[in-house]
Structure formats: structure tokens, C-alpha cells
Amino acid sequence: MPLNRRTFLGSSAAAGAGVALEGGVGVGPAAASEAARGHGHGRPSKRYSFTVMGTTDLHGNVFNWDYFTDQEFDDAAGNDVGLAKISTLVDQIRADRGRRNTLLIDAGDTIQGTQLSYYYAKIDPITAKRGPVHPMAQAMNKIGYDAAALGNHEFNYGIPVLRKFEEQCDFPLLGANALDAKSLRPAFAPYVIKRVRTPFGRDVRVAVLGLTNPGVAIWDKVNVGGKLVFPGLEEQAAKWVPKLRSMGADVVIVSAHSGASGTSSYGDQLPYVENAAALVAEQVPGIDAILVGHAHQEIPEQFVTNKETGKRVVLSEPLMWGQRLTLFDFDLVWEKGRWVVERAGASVLNSNTVEEDPRITSLLGDEHAKVVAYVNQVIGTSVVAMSTADAPWKDEPVIDLINLVQAETVGAALAGGEYAELPVLSQAACFSRTAVIPAGDVTIKDAAGLYPFENTLEARLLTGAQLKEYLEYSARYYVQTAAGGPVDTSKLTNAEDIPDYNYDVVSGVTYDIDIAQPAGSRIVDLSFDGAPVDPAAEFVFAVNNYRASGGGNFPHVPGAKQLWANSDEIRNTIIEWVQEKGSVDPAEFASVDWRLTRDGEPVF
Numbered sequence: 001m002p003l004n005r006r007t008f009l010g011s012s013a014a015a016g017a018g019v020a021l022e023g024g025v026g027v028g029p030a031a032a033s034e035a036a037r038g039h040g041h042g043r044p045s046k047r048y049s050f051t052v053m054g055t056t057d058l059h060g061n062v063f064n065w066d067y068f069t070d071q072e073f074d075d076a077a078g079n080d081v082g083l084a085k086i087s088t089l090v091d092q093i094r095a096d097r098g099r100r101n102t103l104l105i106d107a108g109d110t111i112q113g114t115q116l117s118y119y120y121a122k123i124d125p126i127t128a129k130r131g132p133v134h135p136m137a138q139a140m141n142k143i144g145y146d147a148a149a150l151g152n153h154e155f156n157y158g159i160p161v162l163r164k165f166e167e168q169c170d171f172p173l174l175g176a177n178a179l180d181a182k183s184l185r186p187a188f189a190p191y192v193i194k195r196v197r198t199p200f201g202r203d204v205r206v207a208v209l210g211l212t213n214p215g216v217a218i219w220d221k222v223n224v225g226g227k228l229v230f231p232g233l234e235e236q237a238a239k240w241v242p243k244l245r246s247m248g249a250d251v252v253i254v255s256a257h258s259g260a261s262g263t264s265s266y267g268d269q270l271p272y273v274e275n276a277a278a279l280v281a282e283q284v285p286g287i288d289a290i291l292v293g294h295a296h297q298e299i300p301e302q303f304v305t306n307k308e309t310g311k312r313v314v315l316s317e318p319l320m321w322g323q324r325l326t327l328f329d330f331d332l333v334w335e336k337g338r339w340v341v342e343r344a345g346a347s348v349l350n351s352n353t354v355e356e357d358p359r360i361t362s363l364l365g366d367e368h369a370k371v372v373a374y375v376n377q378v379i380g381t382s383v384v385a386m387s388t389a390d391a392p393w394k395d396e397p398v399i400d401l402i403n404l405v406q407a408e409t410v411g412a413a414l415a416g417g418e419y420a421e422l423p424v425l426s427q428a429a430c431f432s433r434t435a436v437i438p439a440g441d442v443t444i445k446d447a448a449g450l451y452p453f454e455n456t457l458e459a460r461l462l463t464g465a466q467l468k469e470y471l472e473y474s475a476r477y478y479v480q481t482a483a484g485g486p487v488d489t490s491k492l493t494n495a496e497d498i499p500d501y502n503y504d505v506v507s508g509v510t511y512d513i514d515i516a517q518p519a520g521s522r523i524v525d526l527s528f529d530g531a532p533v534d535p536a537a538e539f540v541f542a543v544n545n546y547r548a549s550g551g552g553n554f555p556h557v558p559g560a561k562q563l564w565a566n567s568d569e570i571r572n573t574i575i576e577w578v579q580e581k582g583s584v585d586p587a588e589f590a591s592v593d594w595r596l597t598r599d600g601e602p603v604f
Contacts (some may be wrong), residue, residue: 047336047342047347048198050101051327052206052253052460053093055086055155057151057320058106059113062139062364064356067115067375068449081321083139084356089349090143090324091357100385103154104144105208107293108151108163108257113321115448119371121157126164135367137168139360147192149210149255150175151293152376155220156454159227174210174255177236181229190240193249204320204332204339207249208370210239211256211280213294214272218550221326222456222567232272233258237284244286250339251288251330254280259295260302260315265502278304281313289328298324301346313589316346327344333495375445380578383585386437391430392477392493392500394604397590398437398450401466402428403507404589405577406542406570413564419540422530424459425467425508426542429501442578453501453573460560465535468526469555470504471511476519477503495519502552507593509533516598524597544570567578 054489059080066073073081078223089340094102111117116135120126126134140148150173154162166173166188176190191210195203214230224230244252266274273279277292277601281304292299292315299317306313318324332344363370386398403426413503435449462470479495492515494500512524526533543557550558578584596603 005335028194032597046198046200046202048200048204048332048334049330050103050196050206050332050566051093051329052289052291053085053090053102053104053316054107054255054291054316054326054328055105055322055324056107056257056291057109057296058083058136058322059109059153059320060117060136061114061321062116062135063361063368065368065372068432068445068452070372070376078352079319079323079350080352081323082356082381083136083143083322084321084360085354086325087139087143087357087360088354089351092354092398093349094324102207103146103194103196103206105146105253105255105291106148107255107291107317108149108210108212108540109153109293109320110140110148110151110452111161112153112156113452115375115445116367116371117541118448118454119374120367123163123374124370125161126168127160131164133168135364136164137165137396138143138363141168141170142360142363145169145171146194147208147210147255148173148180149169149232149257149291149293149449150188150212151215151257152213152219154212155216155223158223174208175212176240177208177211177214177231177233178216179229179231186288187228190236191244191453193244193247197542198339198536200334202334205248206251207244207247208252209237209244209252210252211254211258214259214270215274218266219546221549222545230272233276233280234273234283237280237287241284249497251341252286253328254287255293256280256290257293257492259297260292260299261295265552266550269512269550269553269558270350277315277317281315282307285309285311287313288330288344289313289346290315291326291328294518296320298348300326300348314344314346318348322351324350330574357420371474375443375448377444378441378573379444379447380442380581381583382437382438382439383583383587384443385439386584386586388430388433388435390489391435392503393489393596395505395592396433397586397595399428399430399436399505399592400507400586400590401584402426402451402570402574403505403542405574406457407456408577409573410540410542410564413566414459414540419459419461419563422461422538422540423508423586424507424540424542425462427504427506427544427547429504431501433500437584442584446576447571447575447578451574453544453546453571455546455570456565456567457570457573458543458545458548458562459564460541460543460548460557461563462534462541462556462560464526464528464533464537464539465534466560467509467533467539467541468523468535469545470557471506471513471523471526472520473555475513475522476502477516478513478519478522478596480518481515481598481603483601487603504547504554505594509541510593512595512600514597514599515603524600532534
């Protein structure tokens, strides 16, 4: 019997096969091959063109709105964000090409990233009895997505939230390399086959294979450990692409939540490449195009030659948050009884060229209003304004605030126990250079802007020697800068493309970072309580779960003894701390514990 979406979802946890859909109803391989059989010889070649549109890394953006600043989204480049804008672009392409000559797919990271998506995962959760339908599901259903790959952030809120979101979507969530830990069978649909009607009575069968990021095993260990495993993209593509071709797929598109650089942020903690999209194109024969995600970079069109066949594979990554829409244009020719891709190319459209689709903004106006009211709740006051603008190169009070809350929380949790007498150190990173805690009223959106990720807090046991190596690793973030000349802060940071969120500062000790020295030899005068840190001394280390699980590949922490952990988000712990205190005064906690130097002379 044909496999429809509802039956499929009921068995998706144990699914070993994908789902072949035509308007939501399955078409078996036999029917598919029958439909494609042609006859007649010596006639002019039949040609057909169609377009596959793609988005990625939408991260909870429906409206062109920034919930952290409580105003319309804006950046230096004049970009706009959100599915409401994407919807207008999609409508234009469907009108231009003919709707039946188009498909629409996504490459993952859909349900995390804004306060809108947070609200419907945690505050008014979609998992509640008679709970709401997720705004991203509502918007994507209305726009008419055909499939979406799973991103790593899909797992941030736990598997129940993801399964509920999956149930609410009118399209499959694909993840050929998200396997059940026990059976090693796909836990989500690996692929979907869509049939595109042509004027010639012979449909084009378009297979979309979804691949997620192996890093989920590290970054969301607490949610997926023992439940799901995530093998490499290359090996799973090599397994599935030949199957899709043998099932009669004329065109194979991979939707990959994986960048194109071939690099990994987690080092050798996993035997799989994080950003493997170009490797998949190069190593696995039979792929026509790859929609790239995860890296938050714009790749309008990139060609990779397959090593085995010599065939060029087209890659495209639209900019995140709905800032761009990728168009894959395929020209096909009927040859020897089947459709063959003659040419494939890609381009991107900028969502700042169109207005928001009123169908989407009106559909979700109530949800938007609820979230705006939520983020504007006052949680306390601040005596002075605090900003992260200089935090990447100076010890700033606002980062001290994060470390203070973390150290106090861990200290209280360990009180009266075996480790109560050990000093508590804390790590924090500057997640955003535009976060501000204003003087006067402080709201939830201010705290959310300071700590935008859903990290939780842990305590690990480190030695003085390990702490030094941890700090040296962190200090690679700075570009080596000789003493004497002026320092340009715009060229000082992000050496080796290290993002701001992978530069940690540590409170509870004092140290200098000598940026005139090469990476690995920069930490000077590391002291605790005014005395040099003993390499054998033990410290409690308050650290977020991303770092503790190996995110950023920092040394020692993932293997260090865990003394305590909880499931409360650090952001909410900060909010509760501010609510309890009523007023935040940096004079009570801010101190300069670290500074940049060159040959012993302070840089600032």
C-alpha cells in the first residue's frame, strides 16, 4: 500500500527507508518507473527545465525583526531576515517558472535561534497537551516546503520537541545519518522522492537526501547520548545515493547541514568531518547538486568535480536567517528512455529586495506580539550601562557578570560537599559584540542578547597546569602583533578564523596575554590570590555544556571529572540572579583579571 505521511511518521523512529511523495502520497518505485517509460525514436530531443529553491539556517526567523533590540532587523550590509520575506521571493519564482516546475527545500537549523523559537520550545511549549503549533512549522507549511534536512540545533531542546515539530510539519524532516543508537537504522526519513510533471507525460523523479551534522554527538550529547548516533556525511551519502538512483531518481540533490570548507571545529574528537559538503560532492558519484548549510556563509554557486566520474556537482549556500534564497536551475534532456541532467547552475536572491508576505505576517501576528511582550518584561535595574563592544580585547564588567553568576551558582551547588573548599573559576565568551545592559530598567531581551545560546552549566575539576593550557588554547584567537606599533582592533582578533564564541576568558585568576608572542606561549603571570598558580593545584571550573562536551575543541575539559551539572539554561540563571538582586552594580563585582600586553607593556 502507498506510504502516506501520517503512516510514515508513526514508524519514522524505526524507518529504514525514506519516503517517496507526490503531493503527500507515496508513489512506489514500480509506479515511478512505469510513469517514466518512453517510446518513439528519432524525434527531436525532449527538454525540460525546473528549479529547486533552497534556504538554510533560518534559526527561528519568521519576521524581519530583532527580538534582542526589539526593532526591525538591520545590519551594516542592509540585509533583511525571515520567512515572510522568503515567502515573497518564493511566490515570485513560482509565478515566473510555474509552480509545478519548482520545489522548495531547506538545509536545517530551523527551530532555535530567536526568542520566537525559544518561546515555543520553553515558555509556551509545543509539547504541552493541546499546545500551540510551532511558528516555523506554520510558516513553512503555508509557504509549501517539500523537505528540510535536520540541523544540529534541531536537537537543542531535546528529542520530544523535535518529534513534535516533525509531526507539525507537512513535509518530511530528513536525516540519513541520524541513526537509532541501538538498531543503527535511520531515526528520521533519509530521503524524499518528488515527482515533477513535465509536458511530455514523463515525470522527473527528484530525490532529496538529507544529511545532518556529526557534531550533534558532541554539542547535544546530553539530549542524544545513548539514543542517536551520527556517522559521517560521506559514508552515508555513498550508501544512499546509489539506492536512490536504482529506485529511478533522475536528479539527486543532497540537503546537507554541513559547510563546504572541509574543516572541523571539534578537532579529532570525532572521526567525521564537520564541514563535509564539498567532500561529499567530490567522493560520492551520482549527485547533481548540494544545498549547503551550517557554516553561515554565502556561496551563490560553486562547482566541485567528482573524482570518480569527472562530473561537476553544483553547490550553493544561501546566507542564514532567510537573508538569501538559493535557486538551483536544472536543464534536462530525454535520453535513452530517461531524463538526464544536461546543465545545472545556482544563484541566490537577496530577501532585502522584497516586502514581507502579508499572508505570513498575519498568520503569525499573535505569536509575534506574545513574544515581544515576553522579551520586554523588566527583571531589574542596572546602575550603569554595560556593553560587550570592547569585550573581545578588554576585561569588561558585562562578561564579569556572566562569570560571577556562574561561579556563585556552582559554589552554592557544591557547598557542604567534598569539593566545597576548592576555589571556583569560571569561563565565559563574548557571544555578541552588540549586547548592551542599559542603565535603568533591564529586560529579558537584554539578558537574552548577552547570552543568546541555550547553554547549561557544569562544574569540572581542573589542575593549574591544565588551566594554563586551556588559556593558551583560547589565546590563539589573537593575531600575533609585534610590540611598538599601533594596534588596530579590527585586525587583532579571530586569528585562524576562530569565532568570538570560541574565545574564553576565565575569572577567579589573573593573567596577561602577550600578543607579541606566538600562539602557545602567550599566558604570562597566571596567578591565584596574588601568587603564581601551582601546576598541581586543583580548581573547580564553572563551564557551559557546549565547552564541556568538546565544543571548540578546548583541551582537558571534556575529559575532566564532572562535579556537578544542571539543566537550567545559563541565560535563565542570569535572569533569576538579576531578579533576586533587584539591581546590578558593576562596582560590586567588576575587576580587571586579564589584559593584553606586548613584551610586558599593556596594549590598552
